[in-house]
Amino acid sequence: MHEQQMEVSDSEASESSENSEAEDEEQVLSKDADNESIKDSKDTNRISQTSAPLMTAFLPSDLSQFILDNEDDILCLAPGEGNRPTKAQEAERQCFPALFPTACNTFQESRNTRLTFNRYINCRLQSCDNRFAKTPEYIFWAQYINDVTTVSASMCIAMRKHSGQDAEGRPLTRERLLDGDTIKRLLNRDLAYKSLTNVRGSPPYWEKTMRDLFAMLRQLGMPTWFCSFSAADRRWLEIVEAICAQQNIEVPDELNWESYCNLIASNPVTCCRMFDQRVHHFFNDIIKSQANPIGEVVDFFFRTEFQMRGWPHIHAILWISNAPVFNVSPDQEVYDFIDKYITCQIPDETTDPELHEMVTKLQTHSKRHSPSCKKSKKICRFNFPRPISPDTFIARPTDEPTQKSEIDSAKNLLENIWKLIDSGTEEDEQSALALLQKASVSIDNYQSAFNVLTKKSTIILKRGPSECWVNAYNPDLLRSWNANIDVQFCLDAYSVIQYVVSYVTKSERQMSQLIRQSQDEARAGNVDAITELRTIGSKYLTNREISIMEATYRSIGLKLKETSREVVFVPTDDNCIRMSLPLKVIQSQHGDSTKLWMLNIMDRYKNRPDTTEFNSMSLAHFASNFRVVSTKPTEEEDDAEEDENDDETVVAQSKQQTVFKLMNNSGTIKRRQKLAVIRFAKYHQDKDAEKYFLNLLSLYLPHRGLSLPSTFSSHEEYHNTGKVTLDGVVVTIHEAVSKELRKFNKMADIDEILTEMPGDDALEDAWTQIAPSSEEQRQAEMEEGLEDGGDDALEPVDLPEVPSTGNDTSKTNRKEQRSYTLEPQKQHLSTDAAYAMKASLNAKQQLVFNYIRKWSLAVKNGKHPPPIRLFVTGPGGVGKSQLIHCIEDECRHIFMDMVDSPDSITVLLTAFTGSAAFNIGM
Numbered sequence: 001m002h003e004q005q006m007e008v009s010d011s012e013a014s015e016s017s018e019n020s021e022a023e024d025e026e027q028v029l030s031k032d033a034d035n036e037s038i039k040d041s042k043d044t045n046r047i048s049q050t051s052a053p054l055m056t057a058f059l060p061s062d063l064s065q066f067i068l069d070n071e072d073d074i075l076c077l078a079p080g081e082g083n084r085p086t087k088a089q090e091a092e093r094q095c096f097p098a099l100f101p102t103a104c105n106t107f108q109e110s111r112n113t114r115l116t117f118n119r120y121i122n123c124r125l126q127s128c129d130n131r132f133a134k135t136p137e138y139i140f141w142a143q144y145i146n147d148v149t150t151v152s153a154s155m156c157i158a159m160r161k162h163s164g165q166d167a168e169g170r171p172l173t174r175e176r177l178l179d180g181d182t183i184k185r186l187l188n189r190d191l192a193y194k195s196l197t198n199v200r201g202s203p204p205y206w207e208k209t210m211r212d213l214f215a216m217l218r219q220l221g222m223p224t225w226f227c228s229f230s231a232a233d234r235r236w237l238e239i240v241e242a243i244c245a246q247q248n249i250e251v252p253d254e255l256n257w258e259s260y261c262n263l264i265a266s267n268p269v270t271c272c273r274m275f276d277q278r279v280h281h282f283f284n285d286i287i288k289s290q291a292n293p294i295g296e297v298v299d300f301f302f303r304t305e306f307q308m309r310g311w312p313h314i315h316a317i318l319w320i321s322n323a324p325v326f327n328v329s330p331d332q333e334v335y336d337f338i339d340k341y342i343t344c345q346i347p348d349e350t351t352d353p354e355l356h357e358m359v360t361k362l363q364t365h366s367k368r369h370s371p372s373c374k375k376s377k378k379i380c381r382f383n384f385p386r387p388i389s390p391d392t393f394i395a396r397p398t399d400e401p402t403q404k405s406e407i408d409s410a411k412n413l414l415e416n417i418w419k420l421i422d423s424g425t426e427e428d429e430q431s432a433l434a435l436l437q438k439a440s441v442s443i444d445n446y447q448s449a450f451n452v453l454t455k456k457s458t459i460i461l462k463r464g465p466s467e468c469w470v471n472a473y474n475p476d477l478l479r480s481w482n483a484n485i486d487v488q489f490c491l492d493a494y495s496v497i498q499y500v501v502s503y504v505t506k507s508e509r510q511m512s513q514l515i516r517q518s519q520d521e522a523r524a525g526n527v528d529a530i531t532e533l534r535t536i537g538s539k540y541l542t543n544r545e546i547s548i549m550e551a552t553y554r555s556i557g558l559k560l561k562e563t564s565r566e567v568v569f570v571p572t573d574d575n576c577i578r579m580s581l582p583l584k585v586i587q588s589q590h591g592d593s594t595k596l597w598m599l600n601i602m603d604r605y606k607n608r609p610d611t612t613e614f615n616s617m618s619l620a621h622f623a624s625n626f627r628v629v630s631t632k633p634t635e636e637e638d639d640a641e642e643d644e645n646d647d648e649t650v651v652a653q654s655k656q657q658t659v660f661k662l663m664n665n666s667g668t669i670k671r672r673q674k675l676a677v678i679r680f681a682k683y684h685q686d687k688d689a690e691k692y693f694l695n696l697l698s699l700y701l702p703h704r705g706l707s708l709p710s711t712f713s714s715h716e717e718y719h720n721t722g723k724v725t726l727d728g729v730v731v732t733i734h735e736a737v738s739k740e741l742r743k744f745n746k747m748a749d750i751d752e753i754l755t756e757m758p759g760d761d762a763l764e765d766a767w768t769q770i771a772p773s774s775e776e777q778r779q780a781e782m783e784e785g786l787e788d789g790g791d792d793a794l795e796p797v798d799l800p801e802v803p804s805t806g807n808d809t810s811k812t813n814r815k816e817q818r819s820y821t822l823e824p825q826k827q828h829l830s831t832d833a834a835y836a837m838k839a840s841l842n843a844k845q846q847l848v849f850n851y852i853r854k855w856s857l858a859v860k861n862g863k864h865p866p867p868i869r870l871f872v873t874g875p876g877g878v879g880k881s882q883l884i885h886c887i888e889d890e891c892r893h894i895f896m897d898m899v900d901s902p903d904s905i906t907v908l909l910t911a912f913t914g915s916a917a918f919n920i921g922m
Contacts, residue, residue, distance in 0.1 A: 232483030385468035
């Protein structure tokens with residue numbers, strides 16, 4: 001590495017020979033740089049910026065410098081001082097003048113055809129004009145405006161949600177719904193946090209996703225595989241080829257890291273779209289193909305997670321048809337199933353070089369261990385190296401108390417095995433069975449040692465001594481994905497729930513705590529519910545940190561999660577929270593109108609057709625089998641299922657009727673092609689028995705409005721002793737409910753498990769077992785400070801006012817509450833001043849100046865010189881600040897035509913202290 005240390009002096013006693021030598025050296029260096037510039041300009045195959053410099057026959061190359069040189073005085077005006085600033089939504093052309101040079105065709109312009117903001121942004125970012133897709137600031141702006149719009153809309157929706165009754169139990173009337181003060185008093189404060197549920201990527205959004213996933217586990221039963229698929233963009237050459245094709249440049253034969261990063265950063269939209277396309281082809285054409293590389297997938301769930309360096313990862317749960325279940329199926333059947341689909345074997349390099357390269361580079365844990373490995377005061381919190389085993393088996397904790405002597409004996413046995421592994425070499429490689437025989441340990445004793453030491457059921461995969469550092473993989477999936485994968489067989493319900501909680505919300509846990517803390521602070525200040533809504537929305541918008549990839553996903557509407565089934569929430573209480581009709585609709589009604597609420601699924605269930613099929617149908621069956629499609633009963637719609645399940649098992653035979661008209665003009669329903677998953681409010685049987693049994697009866701007992709018969713004192717008694725006639729047969733209600741319940745509750749102990757969930761640290765450690773490779777990378781980035789926004793949070797955002805239905809007495813003087821600061825644009829040296837300053841440099845100063853100038857020219861011409869490691873020192877007053885200003889001015893001019901916008905930063909001055917920053921004019 002090149003290092004220089006010199007003393008800079010302003011002494012006038014410098015010899016003329018030194019000045020002459022410096023001038024000669026400067027001329028030589030300048031000449032060399034110019035020759036390199038001419039030579040490199042002929043190289044058309046290198047990666048370069050695609051935008052042409054702002055230069056014509058009439059316009060100077062640096063317009064700002066030209067104005068500065070020719071204007072004696074610059075007058076700064078602030079005509080908007082004291083007025084309300086323009087909203088970011090309305091200042092698109094002002095924010096991005098380089099993208100809108102004619103100030104036309106922005107979103108705010110009036111059009112004959114209605115254009116939503118989402119469609120507008122999709123058109124901008126995915127059009128052949130890639131100027132917008134190449135501008136990260138525009139992508140972040142689009143994502144921010146989209147979030148602000150969604151938060152504002154969610155606040156308006158929250159204003160329309162009520163239980164239908166006031167605090168005294170009186171039903172709400174039309175007059176009371178039109179009274180703004182009444183609505184504010186009735187606004188459910190618990191909806192403030194939930195109002196962010198519709199904001200994609202927010203903590204409430206993922207918490208709702210987690211509840212949906214719990215509903216899938218309850219109804220579908222135990223899943224089979226947990227999978228994690230990381231990104232390896234440098235191995236996916238098609239991304240580079242696509243970006244080069246968009247920019248009309250040739251694909252380079254070799255790309256160093258810096259050039260590659262610049263190329264990827266030049267169009268994150270294309271990167272995200274290609275990753276999303278890769279994921280869907282991988283799931284549809286590989287995982288769910290008839291080849292069944294991981295088994296026949298009948299249901300799935302996956303989410304997209306973004307690490308702070310940008311590239312997304314996929315975490316998935318798969319349900320496999322006829323898969324064995326631990327503690328239900330025979331153990332050997334479980335072992336054979338695991339060995340059939342996942343392995344830790346290192347392929348032979350001669351017979352399968354492709355897979356050998358993938359396993360050694362993508363699936364092998366570092367033997368040096370990263371800092372994140374030792375986070376929990378362990379040698380490796382990801383449990384590498386993994387134990388050897390001649391065969392796959394599952395270690396179970398013993399039910400009986402374990403003696404200390406047994407524990408010590410088991411530890412000594414395993415330590416002796418590890419010593420033999422560590423003492424071996426690659427030349428005397430042997431199998432796991434041979435190593436156990438060498439240690440005089442039987443397979444039964446070896447497995448018994450794990451049973452003594454383990455605290456929970458754990459899979460020990462078949463591994464040899466050379467494969468202790470290899471993470472489990474599926475060969476077919478690894479070949480197809482061409483990046484790191486993690487595959488884990490699901491053992492028990494507790495582990496399933498623990499993994500689900502840990503990975504669905506792990507990246508949003510801190511943000512969720514921040515929002516809830518904001519909600520608590522708002523309530524402690526006794527603010528009204530509307531102010532609480534605004535406070536929570538503002539806190540979310542100004543304290544989140546996202547990468548450019550996540551911003552792109554959310555801006556253009558790429559899916560953050562996907563599931564094989566729709567999840568439907570089913571209300572079971574007549575007094576549940578419901579949504580009122582829009583205010584304009586209520587105002588247009590007659591004074592005696594009682595139609596104030598939008599229909600929910602309970603209303604439609606009560607108005608189901610009066611036929612034999614529907615009369616004996618429970619609410620759970622109705623919500624799972626039918627969906628609302630239209631208000632026209634005779635129209636046979638060909639609507640596709642929301643989750644693209646046209647190729648799945650059809651619920652009804654083709655000859656059956658599929659579209660039905662509901663009674664009392666309640667709309668039209670259509671039979672689903674794949675059963676939906678139902679989600680509902682849950683109550684504890686011991687703590688709230690009445691609501692618990694009312695919930696059971698509402699969901700699983702056919703009715704057209706459940707009411708408790710006068711002969712029974714409680715719903716619990718009605719459930720346990722009552723009888724009902726179904727299809728002409730008298731059965732006990734308990735029997736009828738239990739029969740229907742079994743169809744929708746295949747994991748009955750899920751609620752009990754949720755109450756036993758450990759703290760955040762245990763949940764985080766749980767994820768290290770399911771996806772050690774991706775979790776290690778995430779932890780490494782967290783330790784570098786990439787997931788901590790710190791003091792860089794945005795200024796408080798001013799959300800729009802929620803439309804009020806009456807006089808708002810809580811409004812304050814908004815102008816007095818705001819304060820704004822202006823940051824003046826830094827003025828650069830004029831050409832004459834810069835020339836005079838550079839001419840006054842002494843010999844040593846010129847040596848430093850020319851060295852950096854030559855390095856800058858080399859960078860501009862596409863070279864990759866070694867980094868500058870230069871230390872300039874001297875006492876006060878020798879001219880260090882003058883030299884810094886000269887270097888800044890020269891480098892700024894050199895790099896000016898390498899950026900797209902004149903406002904882009906090409907040279908950044910930094911200092912360790914405030915005094916030093918002041919001295920160099922920062």
